[in-house]
Amino acid sequence: MKRDPFDVLVKPLLTEKITGLQEQANRVAFLVKKDATKIEVRKAVESALKVKVKSVNVMVVMGKKKRQGRFLGKRPDWKKAIVTLREGEKLELYESA
Template identity: 55%
Template sequence: MKAIYDIIKSPCLTEKGNALQEMQSKVVFKVDKFANKIEIKNAVESLFSVKVSKVAVSNMTGKKKRVGARSAGKTSDWKKAYVTLSEGKINFLDEL
């Protein structure tokens, strides 16, 4: 079993994520590429002391980037998790 800090990497603080949190009580996280829905649910419930009702995941492919005139590369692939909360609230901006 993985540690909960290895499963959840960071929150995705975007305009779309903030709108989902206000309207539908969904929180968006950047998670480990090999984590499943059950591991993500348990990690969020234990880290933030909330009740999770549903988890949806999305695999995001890396984008092509150019470095200089000749060399091209690619950013890493990553996984995004949309976590629907049934009880409780997570506010990341209170810490700032």
């Protein structure tokens, strides 16, 4: 079953750490669907953003515990993908930010 690239990629992650990685090692990060695999993320980035991908690292980020008075809750877990682009590849998405 082939998935739509925009069904795999939820949104780009723009943090200070990711911006530093983008400048130093040509890496970008995305929040992806929880059930997405490395291969699906690679295909989604290559087809949606028209760049060549060197490697993909994924990790599940555990949601934080939050309190509202005496009630304890938990934010949902989410998956992050750090994509290393090939030499000479650039993303205009991050250049304009």
